[in-house]
Amino acid sequence: MTQEYIGTKQVTAWEQASPKKVKVCGIDCRKGDSACNNYCTGGADRAPAHPAEPGYAVKYPDGYISWSPKAIFEAAYLPLGHIGHLPAHQQRVIGEKAQLDDRLAKLDGFMGAPLFASLPEPEQKLLKLQADAMHVYRDVLAKRTEAF
Known part of the structure; x- marks a missing residue:
């Protein structure tokens, strides 16, 4: 299949x-x-x-x-699953979310690692801000794909 x-x-x-x-x-x-x-x-x-x-x-x-x-x-x-029946623009949104989920999982994993704790505080704050923005972005994409 x-x-x-x-x-x-x-x-x-x-x-x-x-x-x-x-x-x-x-x-x-x-x-x-x-x-x-x-x-x-x-x-x-x-x-x-x-x-x-x-x-x-x-x-x-x-x-x-x-x-x-x-x-x-x-x-x-x-x-991405079995999405070939969807219009191309909806397939792209699903692909965008899959890539974002992958990147976010890697970033969240990094933020729990010892290397993250060794970074200067300003860099840690920026990475946390990035993760927060990515979570919001992911939630928006999730709401969009629910309508498919």
Whole structure:
């Protein structure tokens, strides 16, 4: 089953083991460079280094479909759920909220860490103000998405 994801762009993706053949990354891979990740675009088709490796088939807005290893994909994209039926502007609001939730969770975690306590008080105050503003922003986005 597909669902929407967001990174630097919104894509449609579904979990899929690595295909039988993948594009390898150019001349270095064709020469057998051990640093090649075997999943770059370009070059010639060949069998992946690890057949049936977990990953995602990824469909980009222009229709291009590629494959990405699971860890790489999940580090770059946040799941948005099954929102493909919604208008594009509503999908963007949901994506915006998902990104904000992720950033806010990281900031809240940082503010509970020893490093935060070691920062100068003026910087701590600014970070707290930033977190407060982000919480308000998140609440506004949550109210907007409730209407979808």
